[in-house]
Amino acid sequence: xxGSRGLAGWWEQFRRQTFIFSLPQMAGAGALAMVLLxxxxxxxSTRNGSTEIxxxxxxxxxxxxxxxxxxxxxxxxxxxxxxxANWDPEFRADFERQLSKIEESLRQCQARLAESPxxxxxxxxxxxLYEEKRQLLEDVERLNW
Numbered sequence: 006x007x008g009s010r011g012l013a014g015w016w017e018q019f020r021r022q023t024f025i026f027s028l029p030q031m032a033g034a035g036a037l038a039m040v041l042l043x044x045x046x047x048x049x050s051t052r053n054g055s056t057e058i059x060x061x062x063x064x065x066x067x068x069x070x071x072x073x074x075x076x077x078x079x080x081x082x083x084x085x086x087x088x089x090a091n092w093d094p095e096f097r098a099d100f101e102r103q104l105s106k107i108e109e110s111l112r113q114c115q116a117r118l119a120e121s122p123x124x125x126x127x128x129x130x131x132x133x134l135y136e137e138k139r140q141l142l143e144d145v146e147r148l149n150w
Contacts, residue, residue: 039129071132077139081142
């Protein structure tokens with residue numbers, strides 16, 4: 006009896022909790038959901054005896070997501086570039102260094118995808134890099150440099 010009260014008390018405490026998720030957490034959950042969806046599609050296709058995935062449709066969906074991420078990043082970069090001239094030189098150099106590392110990683114990822122367009126791991130890495138770049142820009146906006 007005592008154990009059931011403890012469990013009921015725990016359940017009530019859990020039900021009263023308020024969960025708040027940030028945008029990066031939701032984006033990460035979305036990326037994870039996409040990876041799980043791709044893995045599920047792959048598993049279903051191999052169970053049915055076919056090992057081929059319709060990469061054309063999958064790439065189309067990923068390209069749409071990439072385009073939306075790029076558009077958001079471009080909007081943020083325009084706003085940041087307008088303010089960048091007024092930044093402290095040290096902060097500006099730090100920002101430029103971080104941004105160039107992400108952009109170099111994106112270029113490498115895109116080169117690998119050009120060689121092997123069906124590499125879903127590289128697609129996911131590329132989407133993660135876009136998210137990292139978006140997060141950097143969002144952090145800079147928040148700091149009001």
